[in-house]
Amino acid sequence: MWFLAAEFGAFVVFAGVWGVLSDATGRRTPYIAGGAGAGAVLYALIAWLPGAVSLSFVGVLALRVLQGGATIAAFSLAMTMLMDLGGGHGKNMGAAGIAIGSGTALGAPLGGQLYEIQTTLPLYVASTLSLVVAVAALLVTDRAPSDGRSGLAATVSGLKQRPTLGVPYAFGFIDRLTAGFFALVGTLYFRETFELGPGETGVMLALFFAPFALLQYPFGVLSDRIGRTAPIVVGSVLYGLTVVGVGQAPTVAIAGAGMVLTGVIGALMAPATMALVSDLAVETERGTAMAGFNIFGSVGFLAGILVGGTVAGAFGYPVAFLVAGGTEVVLAVLALPGLLRLEKPTEDAVGG
Template identity: 30%
Template sequence: MQGIVAVLMLIPVTLPVPVLRELVHERFQVSEFLTSLFMSINMVGAVLAAPLMGTLADRWGQRKRMVLWALALDAFCFFAMTAEIPFSAFMSLRFIEGAAHITALSMLLSLASTSVRASHRGRAMGWVGAGLLFGVAIGAPIGGAVGALQPVRTLWLGGFIVLIAAALSVKVLRDGDMDDREPWTFSRLLVAFRAHRRLAIPLLFAFADRFTVGFYTTTFSLYVSRIHGADPPQIGLLISAFMLPFALLSYPFGLLSERTSRVGLLGVGSILYGIGTATLVLWPAAWLPFVMASIGIAAAVMFVPTMLLVTEYAPDDLRSTALSAFNAAGSLGFIVGPLVGGAISVWFGSDGHWEEGYGMAFAVAGGSELILVAIALPLLYRMR
């Protein structure tokens, strides 16, 4: 049931993606760079909120209650963004929405990691991870269909879905026993990072992975609409072609990560994912669904092992904080990804060579993943 909550939490994330141009660019008459900022400003809120909420959770222990309050605030922000408000107010609400969303998500991951014994943590995290990705996958085509005529409907729908997630969370989420945990401070967290230096590696991959996903949720949408003339429903289907294999295979690879090298899975998946991303714009439009599906499979190979390395390397009494740091690193990547994608595509394509601009953007995205593999994995093997 935690997986169902995860699905509902993540559907709203990609609901606006297929209508991004209409919802932001045309509605507020802003540039493509500011349009890309819509998919980054919520992650700024997430980066600031995640470590603070992780700290509060490890001190207080009431993670379920934090999920419920965060989801209520998230829904309010979605509804408020539908109003006729200035662009600055719209983006401020988006900032708060990101903080609320990451709080609920971090607490859900923490509850999932402590709800089973350590030997079954791979399947538990794989199930929740699959739910997260499945929500992202189906959000895009739903958003394309619902927002085809009125883009703002995606925000209304997002708010209602978050409320359903909150109602279900009341029934299915349970706080684990944390009475024996030690009180801790930021200084203890820094000591834990020094004592467990390997923990930095999955956090770096969290950043790089979400950095590239930021290109798919923003730059890719603008790319296929401008270069290939794709409409919102078509954009939604292309994104789901990437996300559905990603979601459906996360649980099997979570099981596999219990039996084989998590570091090996991370390396293989990251290499394939990086190559696919770097070469994305070289493929003709007819091949894009198959290419996106292949990239999604590669992403599934590395996703759950990365999360599991965080839970493996972190001390038990700091697991909520470690997972919050994981989400904060990913959110930071999601902040930078759309901005870098928008900046590169505009810089190289603003003189009319948009295909060249988008190609350079995805080359940077895929190349960053490959560079990280080449640098970080040898370090991780030496730290073992």
């Protein structure tokens, strides 16, 4: 629990720093390459140092915090680079969703298999992949707006004047809460309730992330055409109900089917939520706006780990799934009036 929490706590602290710095300097790629490169080194150190110098778990957590602070620069600003592109925010955020979902869909089963070979092997693989990202980032054209950009204080002040960003931020929070919930509680649920091994548990998680990744691009394009409200609200209600259903599944086959359905519904709402951030942010504040979205998302992930773990330990898995899914449904209902006021229903409105 604390190993996961350390990384996402660092996401919360550092996402805004990198976003504001990127907007103020009008650059993205140096921070992406630097963050990914530093993350590669720190992933390797987390794997190697404990055995080499008998590093305590507190020391491992300290390295994990540094790794999280570096990784979020690459993660958040890479998403911001997609915001800098034209052609429709829903489509661009759908591309981001494919990348994020595909990585997790591959990481869940691959991580489980690598873990069974050698405990620290997933960390070394993560280090190698982060290094590839660092090199690749240097080959990409940096399209960050540079004309008339504001300074740090002006950028932060500008976002304070856009409280409407709180709507997609709130959905980012609750969506990532369920992700954090599945990362800890879902993993333990599948292993203890259905007696699955690490590799099999990874496959169960992949049943969610595979459709979640593959369908985000077409659903992102759909949100450019029909607007953001329907995918976000309808998707959130159905998503929450499906999460509750997974926790009540009597067999592993039914739970697996529920994970697939959850992935499909999640793919409907995720790109629309991220695209709404793009819709509301002015071009010189995109890095800060996306950083805010990732901060709320990271806090949500932490809440999913801590609250989900606490509720599951005190009241059992079915109640924990009910709390996670029910919270998603309640938020969708409460946020509907705000979403209707923000709606931009046509492709021309959101694509420009």
